[in-house]
Every structure is written in C-alpha cells, then in structure tokens.
Amino acid sequence: MKVKCPSCGASLSLDVLIAHDEARTALVALSGISDELVRGCLKYLTLFRPSEKDLTFARVAKLVGEIAPMIRAAEISRNRQTYPAPREAWIWAFNRCLEARDAGKLKPPLTSHGYLLENITFWSPEKMAVTAGAAVRAAPAAETKLRKGVGKLMEWTNEQGEGG
Structure with a gap:
C-alpha cells in the first residue's frame, strides 16, 4: 500500500517502511507514546535534520x-x-523547542536532547492548561547558575512573545 506524506508529498510504500529495520524500530518506539505526543515528537525530530539532507x-x-x-x-x-x-x-517542551527555533534562538540541526531536557526541568502543571484531575506535582529543583540563566532566558522569551 502506498501512502503520501502530508508534509512533503513524498510517496512511500507502508510495506517497505515496515520491512526496513530502523523504520520499524522508530515506528514501534513512537507507537508506545500516544497521539498528541507523537505529533509533537515528530515535529521536534525535524530539529535534528541538517538543511541539506533528510x-x-x-x-x-x-x-x-x-x-x-x-x-x-x-x-x-x-x-x-x-x-x-x-x-x-x-508536549510542552517539544513546543518550546519549536518556538525557540522559530524565534531564531535555537539553530538546527540539534546534536542532542539537552535543550529539550533542560526545558522539561522547568515544566510545571501551570505551564499548560490542566484538565480536571490531571494536575501533576513538580519536585522543587536545586538552584544552579545554569538553571538561573536558562530561567531568565525563558522569562525573557515569554516576555518577547507576549509584548513584542
């Protein structure tokens, strides 16, 4: 069965995709993490693509x-x-990475998940619209120079997004 990519229009056979070891491994890994999360993850993965390659x-x-x-x-x-x-x-951290790229504060291609993971350390339930019963308690983080610096940068980014 052939399918068409909604992003780039490329055509690919699902049989080939599933027969390809690495493609199958990626699909299996993605299938275990949910729909909205998968969409965010796939968009995030584009940050690892060099501009001249796939x-x-x-x-x-x-x-x-x-x-x-x-x-x-x-x-x-x-x-x-x-x-x-x-x-x-x-989901919040994937979006923060994409927002940073769009604002010119994060230059692809990424080489590690460091920026994503650092964003997660700043996540709190208040950062997203919390649905009833879905509140999660965040553990307080130790203050370091890096955390303070990244925190200030994130605050500045939020201010720029709201006012300018």
Missing part, C-alpha cells in the same frame, strides 16, 4: 530510542536530579 530512519530510530524510555517512565534525570516528566511536560 533524516535517515536509523537516525530517527536512535533519537526516538533515546527519549522513549524517559517518556514512558514519566521522569528524567538531569544534572544528578530527577524531574517529573508526564506526557504534558513532553
């Missing part, structure tokens, strides 16, 4: 394989601290 299935499988266990665990470890990372945090 991402290979091997690279996509590797990138998804690095974050999928953290998504399933609903927590991350960063700078020897553990932070809650429910699905809402991932």
